[in-house]
Amino acid sequence: MTKVRILIADEIDTSAVKNFSEKYSDKFPVKINFGISNQEIINTYNDFDVLIIRSIRKSDKSLLDNVSFKIIATCSKGTDHIDVDYAKKKGIKILNAEEANSVSAAEHTLGLILAIEKNLLLSDRLVRQNKFGFYDYERNELRGRSIGIIGFGKVGSYLGNICRALGMNVYANDIDKNVRSKNQGFIFKSLNYILKNSDIISIHIPMNKKNDNFISKENFDLLKKDSVFINTSRGSVIEEKYLLNLLKNRKIKFAGLDVFQNEPLINRDFAKLDNVILTNHIAGKTIQSRRKVAENIFEQLLEICK
Ligand SMILES: NC(=O)c1ccc[n+]([C@@H]2O[C@H](COP(=O)([O-])OP(=O)(O)OC[C@H]3O[C@@H](n4cnc5c(N)ncnc54)[C@H](O)[C@@H]3O)[C@@H](O)[C@H]2O)c1
Numbered sequence: 618m619t620k621v622r623i624l625i626a627d628e629i630d631t632s633a634v635k636n637f638s639e640k641y642s643d644k645f646p647v648k649i650n651f652g653i654s655n656q657e658i659i660n661t662y663n664d665f666d667v668l669i670i671r672s673i674r675k676s677d678k679s680l681l682d683n684v685s686f687k688i689i690a691t692c693s694k695g696t697d698h699i700d701v702d703y704a705k706k707k708g709i710k711i712l713n714a715e716e717a718n719s720v721s722a723a724e725h726t727l728g729l730i731l732a733i734e735k736n737l738l739l740s741d742r743l744v745r746q747n748k749f750g751f752y753d754y755e756r757n758e759l760r761g762r763s764i765g766i767i768g769f770g771k772v773g774s775y776l777g778n779i780c781r782a783l784g785m786n787v788y789a790n791d792i793d794k795n796v797r798s799k800n801q802g803f804i805f806k807s808l809n810y811i812l813k814n815s816d817i818i819s820i821h822i823p824m825n826k827k828n829d830n831f832i833s834k835e836n837f838d839l840l841k842k843d844s845v846f847i848n849t850s851r852g853s854v855i856e857e858k859y860l861l862n863l864l865k866n867r868k869i870k871f872a873g874l875d876v877f878q879n880e881p882l883i884n885r886d887f888a889k890l891d892n893v894i895l896t897n898h899i900a901g902k903t904i905q906s907r908r909k910v911a912e913n914i915f916e917q918l919l920e921i922c923k
Contacts, residue, residue, distance in 0.1 A: 621922050623647045624662045627671040629692045633911035641919070659683040669914065672698050672898075681707055690918060692910045694718055694901060695851065697824050712917050717909035718901030719771035725900035726776050726819055726849045729873030732894055733845055734759060734817075760784035765811030767832075768822035768850065769796050769803070776819060777803055788815060812839035817847065824851035834859045837869075845871045849900040852878040864890050875900040 621644060625634065628651040638647050648662070658668070659680065668686045670676065672693035677700045689699060690712035704711055732738060734757040743751050764780050766773045769791040777787045777800070788806040791797065797805050811818060818840065822828050832855040840846065846869055848855055857878045863869050865886075872893045877883035880898055887893055 619644075621645050621667060621918075622665045623667040623669060623918075624658065624665045624686075625649045625651070625669040626653050626658060627651060627669070627674055627692070629669065629671065629914075630907040630911040633908055633915060636912075637915045645918070645922070655680045667918065674698060676700065676704070678703055681709065688712060688918070688921065690914045692907075692914055694722075695824065697851065710921070712914060712921075714910040714913045716771060717913045718903075718906040719775055721903040721906040722772045722821075722849055722900040723775040723779060724903075725875060725896070726772070726821075726847055726873075727779055729847055729849070729875070729894055729896070730759070730764075730817055730819070730845070733871045733873055734762075738894060762786070762816045763788060763814065764817040764819060765790065765806070765815030767791075767808065767811060767818065767820045769800060769805075770821065772849070773819075773821035774800055774803075776821070808836070809839060812836055813841070815844065816841070817845045819847040819849070820854060821850050822854055824853050828854045830854070830856050832856065832860075837863055840869050842868065843870045845869070845873070847873040849873075849875040852876045852880065852883075857884065861886055861890075864892050867892070 623645055625647060634647060634649065637645070648665070655674070663684045665686060667688045667690060668684070669690045669692065672691060672695055675698050676689060681700060681704055686709060688710045689704060691699060692714060694714060696711055696713050699711055701711055736754055736756050739754055743749065759780070760783060763786040765788040766777050767790045769777060769789040773789070773791070774796075777789055780787050787803055788811050789800060789803040790806060790808055790811050820832060822831060830853065834856055837856065837859050840863070846860065860872060861884065864872055870892065874887065874893060875896045876898055887895055
């Protein structure tokens with residue numbers, strides 16, 4: 618039996634690894650070396666067959682040129698941390714977890730919306746500062762409010778269903794016509810309509826060449842003054858600097874951001890504002906999704922190496 622040697626270079630759900638190893642270690646010996654540098658991978662594991670990573674690891678030409686992995690599997694939905702085109706040229710197959718973190722990401726998006734509309738961060742500060750009797754700040758119900766969801770795929774449509782259950786008016790937008798026919802109960806609107814008319818705008822599109830800076834200065838200028846803008850997709854799908862200016866100049870009410878253009882060294886100016894809530898790219902990362910993602914990657918590996 619030919620062995621398929623697997624290196625796990627980033628921390629992933631250990632119980633999924635344990636279950637996999639218990640069943641398949643004869644054919645798939647697993648080496649765990651969480652947090653190892655790319656240079657160490659090149660030096661030590663360059664004859665391994667499979668590399669398992671997370672989205673925190675850049676896999677560019679300098680890595681791909683110096684290893685002999687046949688498969689690189691990333692425990693994430695996005696693959697923008699990997700030079701996929703170059704990997705393809707070199708015959709390296711890329712695996713990612715398509716489904717496993719959509720629920721977590723949609724729930725996190727709702728968490729940001731609720732934190733903003735209920736003003737939870739301020740309320741928490743007031744209680745800590747012994748200002749329990751201070752109520753002079755805005756809090757809103759979600760029922761009856763409108764949310765425009767740009768990108769109605771796995772995360773966007775799940776969020777759409779949650780928002781509908783909360784009694785919100787959901788406007789959907791997607792470039793794929795099949796998405797519209799799959800979601801016939803939803804009202805699809807143009808991008809401009811959504812930007813001009815929604816109380817809350819949430820973006821859920823993938824990062825690719827076409828979507829680079831997709832929500833541009835001109836698009837941002839269409840937002841209502843009291844609108845809330847949420848991004849849990851990828852930092853580069855919006856003109857981040859322009860959003861920063863809008864927030865600074867109070868041209869929109871609030872933003873909720875889980876993703877940034879230059880992670881982890883994000884634009885620190887966001888941290889100076891009190892009308893944005895920031896999370897550290899955790900939308901898709903929960904105990905449950907981590908497990909599902911790792912299990913999904915192992916299932917795909919078994920399928921491919923059958
Ligand atoms: N922050 C996190 O931890 C986290 C977790 C999961 C997913 N994500 C990100 O969220 C985004 C959505 O993920 P998904 O699983 O729903 O992807 P998906 O592929 O299921 O859905 C994306 C949808 O966007 C549509 N789309 C693409 N470009 C568009 C455009 N310009 N205008 C309108 N629609 C467009 C596509 O047709 C598709 O239906 C991705 O960027 C993904 O990387 C982030």
